[in-house]
Amino acid sequence: MSVVLFWFFSIVAVASAAAVFIVNSMARASYALALSFIAVGAIIVQLELDYIGVITILMMVMEMAIMAVFMVMYMGMNPALMPMDMRHNKHRSAIIAVFVFVLLAAGALLIPWPERMGVPAANVTASLGESLMGSKMLVMLVISPVLFATIIASLVLANPRGRYDRRGDNLDRRGADGRSEPEDPIRGGLGR
């Protein structure tokens, strides 16, 4: 049963990954990729890494949904909504794809895989949390602010009616009619 499921999810993962480059719509490509990741997440659950598997599905579906927002934000409406070829720079990307595939497949088949030495922890989710929050805490503490700053910076750059646009680079521009605040076409829900 688990072998059948493994092959099912593997075929879904590979087939939908191939579909990403065959379909001619951005939406279909995005969600074919999401389906591929969902199948990979299911395989991870089969490895009894429940938390990582489910969180993979969660993150990847969310990522594809967010990508739909960025798709329109950065590309403009036309190329995102029109049928388009999903393959670019075809010859070189084909060469790279074949090379990487041969490398990974040869590695997977030719490496003398070691026998399992230890046994998995009783509660893998808890031990994952402990290793992330314990000895790797410093790495997490360094990475998180960097990632967060990147997100904020990209939003500030992309948002045309953000407060840097309204109030100037130093946030000190005043309203045209002498009011203390510049005009804001869309006020936030807290009335600021």
Added chain:
Amino acid sequence: MDSVNGAVWVLVLPFALAAVALLAAAANAALDGRTRGVSTTSGWVAPLQESARLLRQQRRTLPGADSLLWRIGGAGLVVAAVLKVLVVPFGGFTFADLSVGLVWFNAMDVLLWALWWLLGWGANSAWSLVGGYRFLAQALSYELPLMFALTAPAIGAGSLRLLDIQDAQSGLWFVVWMPVAFLVFAASVVAFSSWGPFQTATGRDAAGGVIGELSGVDRLVVLAGRYMILVAGAAFSVPLFFGGGSGPWLPAGVWVVIKTLAVVALLLTVRRLFPTLRPERLAEVALVLIMPLVLVQVAVAAVIVVVNGGAL
């Protein structure tokens, strides 16, 4: 419960969920009807009449519609609702006893991001697409508070398994010492169902948004799926905040259904107190006001668990 019995119940589950969703839709229509002066009876039967009408209606598709993605988006709402209820414990029985049931629910509600957007995309109509993007804009506001609200019961029980979370409330229901988490969760359930004050994705000001171009059985599936998601979210609040199947005299499974109906009734009532909230306004409310509140809630829960050595 043995596996044969479980297999039978799993076949019953989608229909039971649809029946409760129909009940919720009927109650909502009755309340709506009363405010417009329509008789209560015709309010109660309104969803059935609408279903019959939609079943007879011809399916309409715009040229250039991406029917595959459109239909996936519609049917997916029903599937996601059923998948959410799979991990809800009915007393000691649960369809799928996942060790990470809470994360499973979270993954399914993120799936709704994709499904609502696909509904908006597939129709090949500008207003539908506007609705799809409205839902994503709203989702960005409710999802983070929702994730932290889900964290609170997990901290209280020290587990992500729903059975453990339910059993940890034998002393005191989590809703008593995690009221903020419950309110945020309930509001998020309404938001991911795109219903009530959070229905701008399907709003009349956008010509119906994601449901604007739907007709016939497609429309019926989406309208039903929306109420099924609402009911599934209400059902999930029972093991999280209301002690699961605990209660006197009746079997645990019955108590779960009763509590679910009570939460649905609460949502139907409270919905009428709030105006529709636009996503761009919700962003500031959710991230400036709600996020700190729910973080304080999580911190309070964590301190209580550490001081008390477990759930209250």
